[in-house]
Amino acid sequence: MKILIVGAGMAGLSAARILAKYHEVTVVDKGRGVGGRMATRKIGDCQADHGAQYFSVQSDDFQSLINQLLTENVVSTWQLAQRTNIRYFGSKGMKTIPKKMAENINVILNEKVSEIVNNKLLTESGNEYFFDQLILTQPVPQIQELLKQSSMLISAKDESALNGIKYEPCIAVMTVLNQVTEIPSGGIMLENQPVAWIADNFQKGISDKPCVTLHASADFSTENLEGDLNGIAQKMLESVEEFIPKSSIETFQVHRWRYSLASSRYPTSFYQFDDKAIFMAGDGFGIGNVEGAFLSGLKVAEFIVEKSLKTAR
Incomplete structure (x- = not known):
């Protein structure tokens, strides 16, 4: 099965890592690098995290990944004076975490999506990507703009889910x-x-x-x-x-x-559009923040895998 994921941030990469074990997965992103808001920038001899600064861990699933990255020196701990619990960050910048997660994943950068036509995604560069399942992980206002450009009809339930995320x-x-x-x-x-x-x-x-x-x-x-x-x-x-x-x-x-x-999220970890093989995931779903984005991608991937395995029986 061909699965296309829009967005190479935490949610998209989290989903891709699971789905690539079972299906043909392609991740497209409009940026020059992976990570989204897990962003690090060089300014001369200086390097600065300018998106997410750190994250906490509550779930076993996320802790498992972070423990692995700690042993590989990709992640370090940070004890802030104003906080009791330990925080984590990328040892050489936050972007190193998604870069590690993207290893062995088919990620295509500098591809800005422009339209969904049936089971095909078009990009501004003129490329076309076919899919059996589509996962959209960009911020919801950008998803709404994509749906508008695609002249895609959605249900009142779908519209309510989109409008509730701020x-x-x-x-x-x-x-x-x-x-x-x-x-x-x-x-x-x-x-x-x-x-x-x-x-x-x-x-x-x-x-x-x-x-x-x-x-x-x-x-x-x-x-x-x-x-x-x-x-x-x-x-x-x-x-x-x-x-x-x-x-x-x-x-x-x-x-x-x-x-x-x-600031206002959909209550569950992901959302599937009515009567469509299109899903939404990201930090606008579930608990939010870095861990929430990771879990959102994980949960939508597990759902797709489980459903496809049942269909194959």
């Missing part, structure tokens, strides 16, 4: 410094300020040069999402001068995450 944006600033910071344990959460989070990538051990990542609060990001990003970054940096003196800043880059956090 996201908060986040503006991220990556700043190269000429001196180290004194941020406790390398990460600090702030309240009622433009900046909600500061991470020291140097202290985390993923950057050879002092470099910090700032994440704006949801309210500040929403208010300023369409504004001048450089000006917004300056405001964010000015608001945290007690941690990052202006004299220490060498340069910075800004990234706009339109769908940073699924």
